[in-house]
Amino acid sequence: MNEALTLLSFGDAGWGDEIARGVLVTVSLAVATLPFGLALGFVLALAKKSDDPSLRLAANIYTTIFRGLPELLTLFLVYFGVQIAIQQGLRLIGVEAYVEVNSFVAGMVALALVFSSYASEAFLSAFRGIPQGQYEGGYSLGLSHGKTMRLVILPQLIRLALPALGNLWLILLKDTALISVVGLSDLVRQSGIAARVTKEPFLFFGIACLIYLALAMISSVGLSRIEHWSKRGETER
Amino acid sequence: MSMPSTNSASAASAQLPPPPKARPWSKSRILGHVLMALWIVAGGYLVYYLSINIASPFFQKYWPEYVDGFLVTIQIVGWSLLIGAGLSIPIAIARSSRNPILNGLSYAYVYFFRGTPLLAQTFLIYYGAGSFRDALTDIGLWWFFRDAIYCVIFAFSLNTSAYQAEILRGAIENVPKGQWEGGRALGLSRPVIFFRIILPQALMVALRPYGNEIILMIKGSAIAAIVTIYDIMGETRRAYSRSYDFQAYIWAAVLYLFLVETLRRIWDRLEARLTRHLKR
Numbered sequence: 001m002n003e004a005l006t007l008l009s010f011g012d013a014g015w016g017d018e019i020a021r022g023v024l025v026t027v028s029l030a031v032a033t034l035p036f037g038l039a040l041g042f043v044l045a046l047a048k049k050s051d052d053p054s055l056r057l058a059a060n061i062y063t064t065i066f067r068g069l070p071e072l073l074t075l076f077l078v079y080f081g082v083q084i085a086i087q088q089g090l091r092l093i094g095v096e097a098y099v100e101v102n103s104f105v106a107g108m109v110a111l112a113l114v115f116s117s118y119a120s121e122a123f124l125s126a127f128r129g130i131p132q133g134q135y136e137g138g139y140s141l142g143l144s145h146g147k148t149m150r151l152v153i154l155p156q157l158i159r160l161a162l163p164a165l166g167n168l169w170l171i172l173l174k175d176t177a178l179i180s181v182v183g184l185s186d187l188v189r190q191s192g193i194a195a196r197v198t199k200e201p202f203l204f205f206g207i208a209c210l211i212y213l214a215l216a217m218i219s220s221v222g223l224s225r226i227e228h229w230s231k232r233g234e235t236e237r
Numbered sequence: 238m239s240m241p242s243t244n245s246a247s248a249a250s251a252q253l254p255p256p257p258k259a260r261p262w263s264k265s266r267i268l269g270h271v272l273m274a275l276w277i278v279a280g281g282y283l284v285y286y287l288s289i290n291i292a293s294p295f296f297q298k299y300w301p302e303y304v305d306g307f308l309v310t311i312q313i314v315g316w317s318l319l320i321g322a323g324l325s326i327p328i329a330i331a332r333s334s335r336n337p338i339l340n341g342l343s344y345a346y347v348y349f350f351r352g353t354p355l356l357a358q359t360f361l362i363y364y365g366a367g368s369f370r371d372a373l374t375d376i377g378l379w380w381f382f383r384d385a386i387y388c389v390i391f392a393f394s395l396n397t398s399a400y401q402a403e404i405l406r407g408a409i410e411n412v413p414k415g416q417w418e419g420g421r422a423l424g425l426s427r428p429v430i431f432f433r434i435i436l437p438q439a440l441m442v443a444l445r446p447y448g449n450e451i452i453l454m455i456k457g458s459a460i461a462a463i464v465t466i467y468d469i470m471g472e473t474r475r476a477y478s479r480s481y482d483f484q485a486y487i488w489a490a491v492l493y494l495f496l497v498e499t500l501r502r503i504w505d506r507l508e509a510r511l512t513r514h515l516k517r
Binding site for chain 1: 365452486
């Protein structure tokens with residue numbers, strides 16, 4: 001037991017600080033991906049509920065692809081694909097160079113692609129939960145299309161979409177583990193290094209799992225706070 | 238002269254539906270057509286790219302390995318889902334029992350496997366088993382944990398059993414209590430009520446989440462490649478590391494999309510069949 005505590009301590013003897021840095025990378029990757037994923041998902045949901053069939057089809061093809069591909073494969077496609085695309089682009093203008101894509105950015109792009117395709121479904125079903133009368137009410141008050149969207153629809157949309165988006169956030173947090181495969185020093189990779197060096201794999205991967213659990217618990221508390229906040233208009237009843 | 242002709246014209250127009258309104262080229266329609274044009278170009282290029290590459294040395298050399306990888310993926314997913322389904326039944330029963338110990342334990346199990354990444358679970362079992370090598374050798378289980386494929390199937394089974402238990406519990410609790418009481422009033426025994434009345438209704442609710450779980454498992458199984466299994470993803474990585482040819486990943490994407498889409502379509506059919514009495 002004491003031995004395990006020494007291994008987990010901060011400083012030179014233990015791996016606590018390395019693992020803490022890994023946690024920081026994991027969390028910042030998820031947090032950095034979230035706004036892009038949400039924004040792209042929202043735009044996709046707008047496209048999917050548009051009157052125009054071609055726009056709907058275009059958005060549906062996007063979701064079919066990124067929900068059907070394994071996240072790991074999407075990551076490799078982005079990581080190696082972008083690398084090769086940049087190299088070929090450079091070759092066209094006569095520069096021969098080896099380009100390495102930042103694994104954090106590649107992870108962000110891949111996770112945002114996956115997240116947005118799921119988020120668009122969450123937004124879409126939330127849109128379906130808002131009656132047409134809400135739009136008409138906004139217009140009859142003389143609000144423009146953009147203002148109706150921002151002041152009338154969006155607050156209700158967030159409330160309706162929150163439970164599904166909360167689930168997607170938890171999935172995103174877990175999916176960040178995959179980025180360790182392309183060399184980002186996240187929680188899983190740091191624990192893996194510690195496990196290899198100390199020959200205590202069960203201890204370190206167990207710790208990694210527990211940290212993920214803790215992150216999920218913290219997220220659930222935060223999410224239920226946000227949900228409570230979004231429902232503050234209903235609490236009086 | 239003019240009167241009857243307008244009359245007949247109006248009568249004719251009353252019978253015929255009005256001609257469809259010309260759809261204006263609104264912003265969203267232009268955007269939609271541009272995006273669709275991009276998809277069509279991309280799709281066309283993909284088909285062209287794949288068709289010229291069928292004769293390439295890469296494809297000639299590696300296609301048998303992709304077939305092997307495909308079979309390995311199907312085996313991993315199939316076994317994991319089957320074992321997971323078996324495990325999920327006692328867990329679901331424990332989850333809905335009133336015994337606090339059983340309930341708490343099963344809750345912790347489900348929470349653990351749903352709250353941590355599958356990759357970390359796989360590492361925990363595959364590499365973590367090494368920490369207990371002596372103990373495992375003593376009880377004669379080391380051969381099991383030494384082999385990556387058994388570890389992967391073991392990890393995936395535990396993972397999917399947690400998800401499946403939740404699906405099962407949700408679906409059975411979703412069937413109203415009156416259905417049990419109705420069955421009892423007809424003098425049916427409990428197993429008959431369960432299998433003929435409760436389960437068909439529960440399956441209707443559970444079908445969609447089960448389908449999603451299978452798809453998640455197919456996608457998740459790509460993780461097996463990281464612990465040295467040569468499934469589709471593993472063969473792809475090996476082929477790429479030997480040839481540095483990006484088409485390795487394109488073929489994998491096509492295979493996975495084909496697998497997932499086929500399954501989704503089968504599942505839509507199945508759902509239509511199970512809910513055929515609800516159709517109007």
